[in-house]
Amino acid sequence: MTVESTAARKPSRSSNSSGAGTKRATAKKSPGKAPAKKAAAKSATRDAAQREASPHDVSQHDSELVQLLTPEGKRVEHPEFSIDLSPDELRGLYRDMVLTRRFDAEATSLQRQGELGLWASLLGQEAAQIGSGRALRDDDYVFPTYREHGVAWCRGVPPENLLGMFRGVNHGGWDPNTNNFQLYTIVIGSQTLHATGYAMGVAKDGADSAVIAYFGDGASSQGDVAESFTFSAVYNAPVVFFCQNNQWAISEPTEKQTRVPLYQRARGYGFPGVRVDGNDVLACLAVTRSALERARRGEGPTLVEAFTYRMGAHTTSDDPTKYRRDEEREAWEAKDPILRLRTYLESEKIADAAFFTSLEEESEVLGKRVREAVRAMPDPDPMAIFDNVYADGSALVDEERAQFAAYQASFADSVEEGK
Amino acid sequence: MTVESTAARKPSRSSNSSGAGTKRATAKKSPGKAPAKKAAAKSATRDAAQREASPHDVSQHDSELVQLLTPEGKRVEHPEFSIDLSPDELRGLYRDMVLTRRFDAEATSLQRQGELGLWASLLGQEAAQIGSGRALRDDDYVFPTYREHGVAWCRGVPPENLLGMFRGVNHGGWDPNTNNFQLYTIVIGSQTLHATGYAMGVAKDGADSAVIAYFGDGASSQGDVAESFTFSAVYNAPVVFFCQNNQWAISEPTEKQTRVPLYQRARGYGFPGVRVDGNDVLACLAVTRSALERARRGEGPTLVEAFTYRMGAHTTSDDPTKYRRDEEREAWEAKDPILRLRTYLESEKIADAAFFTSLEEESEVLGKRVREAVRAMPDPDPMAIFDNVYADGSALVDEERAQFAAYQASFADSVEEGK
Amino acid sequence: MAVQKLPIAKAINESLRKALDTDPKVLIMGEDVGKLGGVFRVTDGLQKDFGEDRVIDTPLAESGIVGTAIGLALRGYRPVVEIQFDGFVFPAYDQIVTQLAKMHARALGKVKMPVVIRIPYGGGIGAVEHHSESPEALFAHVAGLKVVSPSTSNDAYWMMQQAIQSDDPVIFFEPKRRYWDKGEVDTDAIPGPLHSARTLREGSDLTLVAYGPMVKVCLEAAAAAQEEGKSLEVVDLRSMSPIDFDTVQASVERTGRLVVVHEAPVFYGSGAEIAARITERCFYHLEAPVLRVGGFHAPYPPARVEEEYLPGLDRVLDAVDRSLAY
């Protein structure tokens, strides 16, 4: 189940794996200035970011990583973050991850079949999304990017809803207030400000809900994300910034965005940052829950960096063989978020064979449901181009609509005539 | 000399000083959430910005302030930053500050006389600007805001040059490459990216020059400034970010921009930040020099926060009595950057009465020169509107220029006819 | 006290005050809008009376201001955002164009974006760079935004009421050099829909179309022309998106001539759209091509030469003469 193949892992990619060294290793050799100079650095100033021994140590902070379940499926404790889940809850998390992966694989294959124009797979990021998603209360509010299919699942958003924009029949189109799950946002980083504003509103209303904003490692470079840190800190807004550092922004490794771990960004804005093992669903749940509680208590924002990996291509349009080697992905397969929870569930006898079998069936049902729903999605009526441009209407849109309708009608006439 | 009055300190402002409490103190009472909740905060996450005991402690970090000359004019040592200046150099710094203040006062009064449309006074920020400006080498490059008159002075920019845009005869108009001093930039924060790009170019050229970007406390909130931190860190660009925290962005105190001291911002981007007493010209010189040297050595960017105070109005259009109490300014008068250096020069017998007298004369000469230069500045030729829109010319501009010339000519004709 | 004589700035202030008073969801946001009351004092006294929770001094970051306003709108608030000067709206341009303008359509109508963005705009105040621009065309081209500008105190009051009540984002351009011009405000009588043009002066020889700060210039031009025996009609467009082409068309069908006047550069400006559309609608009525008077294709010039740059009486009358010469 956990190893179900997705189209994204097509063999052509691994054919490249004979090359020596990883992209990451190569990149280390070419910062703007020679690293040698770095060593010569004296502590010329006081408040140095002392950890920046090497500018490209972004992935070298495992000691700072909050982890509750090792890649081998062993439960470990963390001094600050603990979690105590019932067997039901544990199985629930597993189920969420498996069904999310199944949904994702189905979408990828629907794209290959031409049913979708594009798909942005979350493969590998299930723990980050299910862990954080399951930490949310119903009255909390989510501001996703375009890859938060697992979070959407946790919110109860019908999976089909997510596919409309990827099929090309709408730009999202669901009601964000139905599941407190805002529309997918494509312009990188912009939703972090919406989340902050929404959280400012929550505080104004005196509510104790929290807001969570998802964004990627690449997005961390956008000015909007920095401004959302500033606004949320100044207004002490109840928002959690959840950065899925999947180590790639399309073809660019995280070193192109930062030279220190991203979670450290928060400190300079006056709120805490924490790095969590993004492939550990328990740790993601615990850390996000704690950050949400902090927000509820009126203590303001937290940045959570979920350290994970984009197992597939950026989207179905992308070809990762151009910029990264298969070894890297293979190394991350050993840290698979689903596999490790399964190992734990099995070794602790929290789930039996019947559970896994029935989940497999459930997955198939979900896949089928999604497939059928997508295939049944009608193309929009061309006249819908003119709908919802304005809430209050517009004389201009009305004029253009009428002209277009007349044009369409005239065309129909001439077809008639032509008969 | 140091107490020469400027029009900005008009009596009407102090008439307000009877009100109880400062604005700052009032503001402390109204963060988004009640500070009481703050106390309840548990260290729920690991990498907390521990210093943020109170969200509004921005000015409460004197212990972190690099200082080499106390407000009382006493030389003190700092474990990390030292400076050893010759009497000549010390007198030079004093002279720079005095002449800069004189120039600034002259400009303010020229604005009152209607010779300038606007003036942005640097009153109170002389040490920050002369200290950092004198740390620069000739081949270094400066990216100022609109208030860096003291830095311009250090670069050898003729003071009159700065006045064209405030008079309204040009938008700057000097050649940045003459003194390696870029044009004043009004769109807040945007020059920090230009500085970063320029520094990237310096590194590409293999030069060991450094670049300095000035910006304000308000500017720290702009996305562009954050992006310049990211770019400079990733490319390890030889740039110093010099933030003059003068505690006000027009009417907004620094608490509206950040809840922790600004120099801390740098750490999260992977480079050092340091806070210096911005009214201490020696400390500003030492800290900036050290940051520039660091850049030259290929160790990348540094953020320097010069903690200072805007003694006057934001600009001559501004009326600070609307938003701050005179007591605050008065308290800062005791920290006057010029006064403290004078005390030191006198007590150490580094400068004698003759020096001060001749400087006074020099100031008058400068004032007169500036006054005369401004009054002699001609209004631009209207046809110059069409100049320099493009370097390579444009058929469109040519057409509009010709039409406008014809229109002007026709008007002249009809005036002729009317005679 | 239904009718008062107020400067435009004060009329907007009163309108904001009324909105804050009537609807607890209305918020004012921007740089220096609180204690200072804005650099033009348009929000003067509002924070004092409605508190820091309703009248919000923001960090100095325009994208952040508009971006958080979007979030507040999603939460049910109706933010009225101030951009300090025309030239400083561009850091927020991405949020306005890609988010604010499109959110309603993206959600197939399920969310609304009742956000007003107030922008003091235009020249004539002797300011430094970036403080005198007229970027309205850059917003009017973008579907999902509505773009308006009042020219009188009464319109300033009422159009602001209507903009705040609108469930769509409205870019509200305030003619800053007219802020201190006084006019009667009747707080009891709505003068008409937000997006309709209004004929301010009737005439038979030629139609002048303008909005915001140029309306006054056109009225003066019409008065001057009258002395020369020319009868000019003056239409205040009021809304640059959508445009009330019907009113303009009706006028041009009578006069046969049209001159459009705005401060913004002519090239790709609103005059182009008006000229194109009215020429299409009135092809057989036009006795002369639609002429445009506006800014040049050059950065807004230094203050000491702005009077030459800005369309004034003479340039308008010159265009009138050229039109009448056809």
Add this chain to the structure above:
Amino acid sequence: MAVQKLPIAKAINESLRKALDTDPKVLIMGEDVGKLGGVFRVTDGLQKDFGEDRVIDTPLAESGIVGTAIGLALRGYRPVVEIQFDGFVFPAYDQIVTQLAKMHARALGKVKMPVVIRIPYGGGIGAVEHHSESPEALFAHVAGLKVVSPSTSNDAYWMMQQAIQSDDPVIFFEPKRRYWDKGEVDTDAIPGPLHSARTLREGSDLTLVAYGPMVKVCLEAAAAAQEEGKSLEVVDLRSMSPIDFDTVQASVERTGRLVVVHEAPVFYGSGAEIAARITERCFYHLEAPVLRVGGFHAPYPPARVEEEYLPGLDRVLDAVDRSLAY
């Protein structure tokens, strides 16, 4: 090997390669332009051959990309910046409009801004939101910028050469849905100035003006019209700022009719400027109002309905018929 048959994307690639080769000051900057070679492979192989110092993968921040390019230009470099898709240029809009466009004038000519901003633009590739827009009017309205778009491989090659050699900022709109269309490139013969329009097909009944992706549609329309006995002239505008009005005028003076076609929304689009200016210049020659065919005042629609939104053969011919009916 002076003449080669190349797709447009490859012609641009070759042009960039030549520029990198010839001028050590030329840099390529953008998201994913390095190893990946850009999402459209326009910069494919360039980093491999010229190194990471010349072909620079940037952080994901458009304002930062353009802002640092400005700084590099001040240092004497000639950056060629890639914006990944049309809809993602807006975070950089402030830097482009307030800094890049104005720096030369601000310095009274003492600094130059030789920055090229490449933007793959337009629809027709079945993409999600923000990937199919045509924002050229939003740049053409801004003085200090030049705005061009090639429609053929040869122009793609040469106009890129010219844009890089220009000392002014050039917004270079690349017709992304034509990237794979092949055409002959003659690397020895410059086809003409960067900002001149070109008549691609002569005709006597009506002039079609288009640029970028719509040129092909207009040529097809002209061919189709010919079968119906209508003789259409097709002018490839090539430059949206400045516009070569002389060439258009000369054509319209002969044909008496003009239809402008672009993908961007008609309202405040480039067609408005062309219609206004040509009507002024050709008032007595026009037998019909200038008609415009373009996008609607609505967000670019979902891919499954974009064919209806985009001007195609039928909509162009419909406008031609309407014009001829006058």
